[in-house]
Amino acid sequence: MTMAVVVTCCASFGMAEAESFPPDSLRWQLGPNAKITDYLGRNCLAIEDDIATLKNFEMTDGIIDVDMAGTGARGFYNIFFRTQANGDGESVYLRPHKTGLDDAQQYSPLFQGVGAWQIYNGLGFTAAVDIPKDIWFHVRLVITGAQAKLYVRDMVAPSLVINDLKSGMLTGGVGFRGVHISNVEIRQTPPAVWERHEAAMPPATITKWSLSPSMLALEHDLEHPLSKQESDSMKWQEVSAEPPGFVVISRYRKAPDLVPTFARDFSKRLEPQKGMQLVYARTTIVSDRDQIKKLNIGYSDDVSLFLNDRILYRGRSAQRFRDPGFLGIVNAENDAVYLPLKKGTNELVLAVSELTGGWGFICRFGDMDGIH
DSSP states (O other), rough: OOHHHHHHHHHHTTTTOOOOOOTOOEEEEEEETOOEEEEETEEEEEOOEEEEEEETTBSSSSEEEEEEOOOOOOOOOEEEEEOOTTTTTEEEEEEEGTSTTTEEEEEEEETTTTTTTTTSSSTTTEEEEOOOSSSSSSEEEEETEEEEEEEOOOOOSSSSESSOOOSSSOSSEEESSSEEEEEEEEEOOOOOOOOOOOOOOOOTTTEEEEEEEEGGGGGGGGTTTOHHHHHHHOEEEEEOTOOOOOTTTTTTTTTOOOOOOTTTTTGOOOOOOOTTEEEEEEEEEEEEESSSEEEEEEEESSEEEEEEEEEEEEEEEEEETSSOOOOOOOOOTTTEEEEEEEEEEEEEEEEEEEESSSSSEEEESSOOBBBB
C-alpha cells in the first residue's frame, strides 16, 4: 500500500527521483552529541539531544520522508526545512509526551533560530495525532509553495495541514532534531505558485504600530512610562500586524530563548529573569469623544500598557508563570483593559518583554464606534 502511494505521488507531483541519505552518508553535518548507532534493530542517527543537517543541500518544494523512533518521553521530534544561515526557516515537530492531545504536533516558523509556537497556534498550526513509542514509524512532509502537509504513519490522510507558511523563506536547508531517524529520502518537485492563505483580519484590530529597539528588561522600570526624552532618543520602526492581528516582534528583533528560573521551581516565578528582552510598541487612537473603550489584548510574555503616559494594566503570561502547566498561548481573548479615551488623539504604548516561545502581541477593540 505504501509503495502504491509513493508511485502515485511521484506521478502527480512530477518530482525528481528520490535522494537517499543513509546514516553514514558524508552529506550529514552532525552536532557534537549526534551519532550513528543501532536502535530498535536499525542502523540510524541518534539525535535525541542534538541536530543533524544536510550539507550543501537546499530545497524549495518537495517531499521529505523519514522514519522516526523514540521512547515517548518528553521531547520534540523536529523536521526543519527552508532554513537559512541566520536561523530563519520553518519547522514541524511532534511532542511524544502529548500523544493524542490537541498540540501533539505543531508547525512554527523560525526567526533567527527561535520558534514562535505561543503565537502560531490552533488551526493550521497544531493538531492531535497519536505518536508511537518504542517502534519505528514513518513521517512524511509535503511542501508545496506557501503550504505544507504532515503525515504521521498514515500516508493517505495528513495529520496536520499547514495553510500558510509564515517565515517567508522560499528555499533553504533541511535538518532533524530530537529523535532517532533512518530511511531519510527527499524528492524535490517543481516550485508551486506562491499563494498565501492567510486568516482574515478582524476590522477592529489595531494594525499600525511603531517598535523601539530591543533592550534588557531588567534595566527599565516597567511600571512607569517612557519619558519624552527617552522616547525621542529611540529609533522607532513602523510595522504592521499580520492576520489575524499579531504583531510578531520576533520578525523584527532577535528574541531570547531562555529557561526561566520558575520553569522547574514554581516558587521562583516572581524572581527577576536575567536576559529577558524588552521592546516598546506605540500607536495612536483618535476618538471623536471622551469615552471608555474595551481593548482585548494577548501578549507574550509580559506587558505593561500605558495610555497617555498613565499605566492602566500590567500582565504576565509566560509559559508556566500562571500555573506550572500554563503554556502562554497568545490570543486576543486572553485579557482586556478598559481605556479612558479622551476626545482627540491618544497615545497607546505597550512595554512587551520576552523570555521564550514567541515574542509578540495582539490588540483588538470590540468595535470601532467613535474611534479611528
